[in-house]
Amino acid sequence: MIEAVELTRRFGDFTAVDRVSFTVQAGEVFGFLGPNGAGKTTTIRMLIGLLAPTAGSARVAGLDVVADRAELRTRIGYMSQKFSLYGDLTVAENIELYGGLYGVHGDRFEQRRDWVLALAGLKGDERQPAAELPLGYKQRLALGCAVLHEPPILFLDEPTSGVDPLARRAFWDLIDTLARAGTTVLVSTHYMEEAEYCHRLALMNRGRLIALDTPARLRAAYDRPIFSLETGHAPRVVEALAGAPGIEDAAMFGRAVHIVAGDVTAAASSVRAALSGHGEELRGLERVEASLEDVFVGLVRREGGAVEG
Numbered sequence: 001m002i003e004a005v006e007l008t009r010r011f012g013d014f015t016a017v018d019r020v021s022f023t024v025q026a027g028e029v030f031g032f033l034g035p036n037g038a039g040k041t042t043t044i045r046m047l048i049g050l051l052a053p054t055a056g057s058a059r060v061a062g063l064d065v066v067a068d069r070a071e072l073r074t075r076i077g078y079m080s081q082k083f084s085l086y087g088d089l090t091v092a093e094n095i096e097l098y099g100g101l102y103g104v105h106g107d108r109f110e111q112r113r114d115w116v117l118a119l120a121g122l123k124g125d126e127r128q129p130a131a132e133l134p135l136g137y138k139q140r141l142a143l144g145c146a147v148l149h150e151p152p153i154l155f156l157d158e159p160t161s162g163v164d165p166l167a168r169r170a171f172w173d174l175i176d177t178l179a180r181a182g183t184t185v186l187v188s189t190h191y192m193e194e195a196e197y198c199h200r201l202a203l204m205n206r207g208r209l210i211a212l213d214t215p216a217r218l219r220a221a222y223d224r225p226i227f228s229l230e231t232g233h234a235p236r237v238v239e240a241l242a243g244a245p246g247i248e249d250a251a252m253f254g255r256a257v258h259i260v261a262g263d264v265t266a267a268a269s270s271v272r273a274a275l276s277g278h279g280e281e282l283r284g285l286e287r288v289e290a291s292l293e294d295v296f297v298g299l300v301r302r303e304g305g306a307v308e309g
Contacts, residue, residue, distance in 0.1 A: 001026050001153055001184040002047065006056035009042050016042040018207040019056065024186060026152075029179045031198030032188035033296060039207040040188040041081070044157050047186070048078050061153055074102070077146035081158035081188075084142050087131030091122050094130050094145060102149035116144030119174065136167030143174060147183070154178065156187040160194065172197050192293045205300045215292055222290040224248065224298060227259040227267055230284030240278035246270040251297065258294055 002024035009017040017039040024030040032040040045051040047058055049069035058065045061075040078084075085094045095116050099109045117123045120140040122133075130138060139159060147154060156175070160168040172194060179185050187198070195201055196215050203211040203218070211218055231237045234252045241250035241259065247270055249260040261267035268285055290298075 001028075002030070002058070002060050002186060004043075004047065004056070004058040007043065007046060007053055007058050008055040009039075009046060009051065010054045016207050017046070020204075020207075020209050021056075022202055022209065022212060024184060026184055027179055027182050029175060029185045029187065029197065029199045031195050031201045032186070032204060033190065033195045033201050034188075034204035035190065035300060037206075038204040040204055041157055042207075043204075044155050044186070044188060048076055048155055049073060074149070075151055075153065077149070077151040077154040079142050079146040079154075079156050079159050081161050085130050085138070085145060088129060090127050090129055091117070091120075091133070091141060092126035094141065095148065098145040098148050104149050112148050112150075116141070116148060119144045134167075135163055136170065139163055139167070139171055140174065143171070147178065152182070153184045153186070156185065158188050158190065160189070160191070168194070192291070192296065195292055195296075203296060203299055205303045208303070210299050210303050211295075218295050219290050219292060222295045222298060224260050224262070224290070225267065226288050226290045226294050227261060227271070227285055228253070228288045229257045229259060229271065230255075231257055231280070233280065236278065237275065237280055240274050240280055241271065244270050244274035247274070249298070249301065253291070253293070258288075258291075260294070260298060 005021050007017060007020045020043060032043065034040050042051065046053050047060055047065055049065050049072050052066055060072055063072045063075065065072060089097065095113050099105065099113065104112055117126065120137060122137060122141060130141065133141065143159065160171050163171065175185055175187065189195060198215065200212065200214050201218060202209055229237065234255065234257050237257050238250045238252060241247050246262050246267060247259060248262050251258055259267065259271065271285060
């Protein structure tokens with residue numbers, strides 16, 4: 001359903017997307033995971049025909065994203081990371097506007113309008129201005145409008161940014177329902193729990209694709225030992241371990257601290273010595289499987305770190 005081959009986009013001397021290649025199958029939920037500035041949004045904009053590639057090519061639903069741009073827009077749905085509806089229009093007026101833009105009229109429009117209202121949980125609130133809706137309802141309404149015309153492919157660019165965890169979970173239940181019905185979904189995110197819901201993940205950093213696989217396989221393939229340290233002073237412990245011999249990284253992970261160590265046998269003694277020098281006691285150190293967050297942070301740092309600013 002989606003095929004990118006050496007997809008590249010430059011802005012002057014800056015390369016935002018650097019020879020990215022991947023495919024997405026029908027009904028797949030395919031995730032883009034990466035820090036800000038990784039190139040996720042630029043890649044999506046090329047795939048939906050909003051931005052022409054500098055080099056490389058891409059086909060979406062069998063259509064060339066440059067040559068067939070006009071027809072492509074009838075075959076896809078798109079929801080941006082910012083609220084993509086009109087705040088001064090009511091719920092019903094936004095749905096009617098998108099129906100007109102997508103050529104959905106008559107009985108079909110009435111059916112799809114009722115479906116969108118049910119999807120968004122807004123039956124009875126048709127006259128409410130969209131700007132006055134809670135953010136979770138706004139996002140569900142925007143999703144409904146994006147698929148009003150029943151496109152086979154849906155692009156979501158950080159759709160739950162700023163949404164509370166419960167609303168985010170409800171939104172992903174909707175994505176799962178669409179995928180089960182056959183919709184192909186490409187979604188960008190920087191939330192680790194959302195990345196776990198994807199069938200496959202493409203990890204991006206500095207415009208490059210640095211890993212591509214299922215979440216489980218990405219975790220299993222991570223080759224650095226991870227230790228979890230129980231502590232009541234996580235920030236102080238992270239500071240104490242910075243630059244300690246054999247410790248590649250230390251970061252807070254809930255109430256614990258996750259430690260990446262280059263050498264398993266030397267990890268405990270190195271951690272003990274570092275903590276002792278800062279008046280901290282070693283307790284509860286155990287080796288654990290890498291989380292997706294560990295994999296993500298480790299790979300990004302291995303590839304030069306995230307873009308600053």
